[in-house]
Amino acid sequence: MGITKTDVFTEHHNKMAAVLKALAHPARIAIVEYLLSVDACICGDIVNELPLAQPTVSQHLKELKSAGIIKGSIEGKSICYCVDESAINELMQYFQTINQKLNIKKCC
Amino acid sequence: MGITKTDVFTEHHNKMAAVLKALAHPARIAIVEYLLSVDACICGDIVNELPLAQPTVSQHLKELKSAGIIKGSIEGKSICYCVDESAINELMQYFQTINQKLNIKKCC
DNA sequence: TTTCAATATCGTAATATTGCAATATGAAAA
DNA sequence: TTTTCATATTGCAATATTACGATATTGAAA
Numbered sequence: 099m100g101i102t103k104t105d106v107f108t109e110h111h112n113k114m115a116a117v118l119k120a121l122a123h124p125a126r127i128a129i130v131e132y133l134l135s136v137d138a139c140i141c142g143d144i145v146n147e148l149p150l151a152q153p154t155v156s157q158h159l160k161e162l163k164s165a166g167i168i169k170g171s172i173e174g175k176s177i178c179y180c181v182d183e184s185a186i187n188e189l190m191q192y193f194q195t196i197n198q199k200l201n202i203k204k205c206c
Numbered sequence: 207m208g209i210t211k212t213d214v215f216t217e218h219h220n221k222m223a224a225v226l227k228a229l230a231h232p233a234r235i236a237i238v239e240y241l242l243s244v245d246a247c248i249c250g251d252i253v254n255e256l257p258l259a260q261p262t263v264s265q266h267l268k269e270l271k272s273a274g275i276i277k278g279s280i281e282g283k284s285i286c287y288c289v290d291e292s293a294i295n296e297l298m299q300y301f302q303t304i305n306q307k308l309n310i311k312k313c314c
Numbered sequence: 315t316t317t318c319a320a321t322a323t324c325g326t327a328a329t330a331t332t333g334c335a336a337t338a339t340g341a342a343a344a
Numbered sequence: 345t346t347t348t349c350a351t352a353t354t355g356c357a358a359t360a361t362t363a364c365g366a367t368a369t370t371g372a373a374a
Contacts, residue, residue: 099363100329106257107232111239115232122227123332124215131219134307142350149214154333156352175341176350183308190301197298199242200291208331208359231362250320262363264322283371284320 117189120165125150125158133168133181142176225297228273233258233266241276241289250284 104112121127125148132147145155159179162168167186170179212220229235233256240255253263267287270276275294278287 099327100331100361102231102233102330102362103258104232107236111232111235114235115230118226118235119230122223122230123210124212124219124223125210125332127219127222127226128215130304134304134311145351150211150332151334152351153335153353157332160352172341175343175348180311181304181308183305186301186304186308190298190305193294193298193301196238196242196289196294197291200289200294203242203288208333208357208361210332210360233362253321258362259364260321261323261365265362265364268322280371283318283373 114192117165117167117185120161120167123158125155126162126167129155129158129162130167130181133179139178139180140173140176141170141179144179222300225273225275225293228269228275231266233263234270234275237263237266237270238275238289241287247286247288248281248284249278249287252287 102115107115121130128148129144132144133141144159145152148155150158159168159170163170163179165185166182168179169182170177172178210223215223229238236256237252240252241249252267253260256263258266267276267278271278271287273293274290276287277290278285280286
């Protein structure tokens, strides 16, 4: 069907899946890592950095933004995108928690 | 197109995207969290735990397994699935690294 | 060996995603 | 005001994903 039955899962499960989904594309991973690697926050050249057409990049940026992973502020003619700290923090803590639980278990 | 242009991205970007994609579904998040919550490693009842049909669950398990997030060993008639520590560890470290870089930057 | 229980695979319908050309928008420069 | 540059939106084709009924498969019990 292609449609995810979100209504039968908890809000937490749906939210986690949505955030991870926003990152689950090589272009979007590349965008996040590029934003981290650039000194300044001048981010208009993401399009030049990526091997994709401008509309495609714009679409990926939109997805990252609506998932809360990046934020963009208008800077005159161009836009300044950067990674949202709190989103990354939540992801980090999520996997840290799982990691701890695994250390306790040691099953297989 | 629906087809991701993996050939134009680095192997690292593709790999990260693939692992995250495997987790980017509420059912698969639910499976991982269920495996963590269960004391023993008797995991045949994932199907009963999830509000999805058996073939659907089986498909999700397959995706998690082929992404290296869970591993399954045959236990007589049923199968024992559990979360793979090293996969979670890598994800944890990935977000820890990003988090550190963000602390240094403090841009927007 | 037959049967049963647990899981996997196949086939397929409905929907989502990806990518881009064409086009629109919006702000600054000329 | 016109032009130009940066970015967003629209529309659409190709492909991927999700879900499940039907049907294998496989090992254990009877």
